[in-house]
Amino acid sequence: MARRKIVVAMMMHETNTFSPVPTPLASFRPLSGHAAIEEFRDTNTQIGGFLDVAKEANAEVVVPLAGGAHPSGYVEKAAYEDMCDAIVGAIRNGCDAAFLALHGAMVAEHFDDGEGELLRRIRAVAPRLPIALGLDFHSHMTAPMVEHATVVAGYRTYPHVDMAETGQRAGRTLLRALDGLVQPVMVWGSRPMMTSTLVHAPSRQPMKDIMDMAIAAEASGAVLNASVFGGFPHADIPHTSLSAVIVCDRNAEPGRALLDRLLGMAWDRRDAFLYSGAPLASQIAHARTLGDGPIVLVDHGDNTASGGTQDVMSVIEETMRQGLEDVAAGPICDPEAVKRIVEAGTAASVTLPLGGRIDMPQINLAGKPLTVTGRVTRITDGEFVVTGPMATGTRSRSAAASRSTWACSPTAASTRAASGTSSSSRASTFAPASSRSPGTSCSATATAAPAPTCGSSPTGTGASPFILSKPEPGQFGGRFYAILASGMASAF
Ligand SMILES: [Zn+2]
Secondary structure, three states: OOOOEEEEEEEEOEEOOOOOOOEOHHHHOOEOHHHHHHHHOOOOOHHHHHHHHHHHOOOEEEOOOEEEOOOEOOEOHHHHHHHHHHHHHHHHOOOOEEEEEEOOEOOEOOEOOHHHHHHHHHHHHOOOOOEEEEEOOOOOOOHHHHHOOOEEEEOOOOOOOOHHHHHHHHHHHHHHHHOOOOOEEEEEEEEOOOOOOOOOOOOOOOHHHHHHHHHHHHHHOOOOEEEEEOOOOOOOOOOOOEEEEEEEEOOOHHHHHHHHHHHHHHHHOHHHHOOOOOOHHHHHHHHHOOOOOOEEEEOOOOOOOOOOOOOOOHHHHHHHHOOOOOEEEEEEEOHHHHHHHHHHOOOOEEEEEEOOOOOEHHHOEOOOOEEEEEEEEEEEOOOEEOOOOOOOOOEEOOOOOOEEEEEEEEOHHHHHHOOOOOOHHHHHOOOOOOOOOOOOOOEEEEOOOOOOOOOOOOOOOOOOOOOOOOOOOOOOOOOEEEEEEOOOOOOO
16 A cells, blocks of 8 residues: 555644734744744644654645644734745645644634634645644634544643644544544534633643543543543633534434433533632732742743743742742743843842733733832853653744843832732733633642643643642742743743
8 A cells, every 4th residue: 555645734722812922924933844843742732742743644744834833913914824824835735634733723814713714724735634723721612623634632731741642633533434443423512611720631621621521531432532621711712612522433323312411510610610809918818828948839821832922920929029938920021121130140139020011902912111120140042952741842932032040139129019919800910811701810739730731832831830840848048039031931
């Protein structure tokens, strides 16, 4: 049998339509061909998983695009068109199958359903091409996405530690179809729910029972693949929802029954998918009571993967105001501050306004810098290879110029600025771009549980945006460390 030719592509973005951060093509750091394969081979990413499966099948692989951007605002029209043209063009040239690593929450300036539109264009040039589609747990499912794909599979973890596995699940089902062993048919459905990212992790209730049911059905062989998607609530688009997709062999009936059970259970539990926040000051105070660390404070809207500006200083300001020690915070995206720190050099003492550079007109919020004084402890080029369980093996190139580690202390001005922050209306001013609910911008979590962060981008996501590792008490010498970056960054 002749070698199969498989087009493998990645086009991933989780679009926060409330974010003021633009998303041009450069944000995707697009690669293709050999460079893309070298970058993602043997990494814990969807495309890494797809490459594994293609290798197992001894297939010829064509990679027209491997691009992924940090969550941010609308994907610029030109970027979207360029990326689609690359993928559609490669498929038009002829292939036996396509493996597509997408996110499922891409919103372009001119299309609400970025993935559905891409698939529609592919189908226009390849009506019968077998297509395996891998998606993030935070997908918004749409009819075009399902109708134009052959197999769909999504992450089953959050934080997403099963990226490569997801690509493998989708890819292997498609290969079985190519071999004539199965005939995939898909059913899908959704419920009009905007589940909070802070409470919908599949490892915990209320989602755990639902995802476990899907996993069990797939593991038993009752269906080929079963995926549940929590959705991404920070997008003002019509199809935001909780959804599920079931891939069946020939007969869709088992899938429909499973789909009804999954979505029925989710709908019945809809109240539990809401997050009840508390004012920031009280949550920081609560964190103080949790005892030995590490303790994770997640500014879930401004974390490194929800599309915030990554320079909102509210949580850091309040943490300083309450005098917490042994703190590592960041990464904070502030090119101007990094420039000043680099000029000052290692060991220099610097006082400057930090963060708060970017206004957020979509939520009527002005940027608010925090004036701090600190000593520069390290300046690096910002490149590193992710060694944690999520996106393992990927190389972060998130800071184009440099990244600084900076031990700093609050000034009197910053201490005064943060006083009296306890009402919910005040708390709403802490809410970064992707968080519109008052009083929910920060959560304090005992460290036994993973931080509820989302990283759609494969270029440097870690398990926690705030804790470097498991520091021993006193490791930071009672000081407050801030990690600054000259560009958007997802991990440190
Ligand atoms: Zn996600």
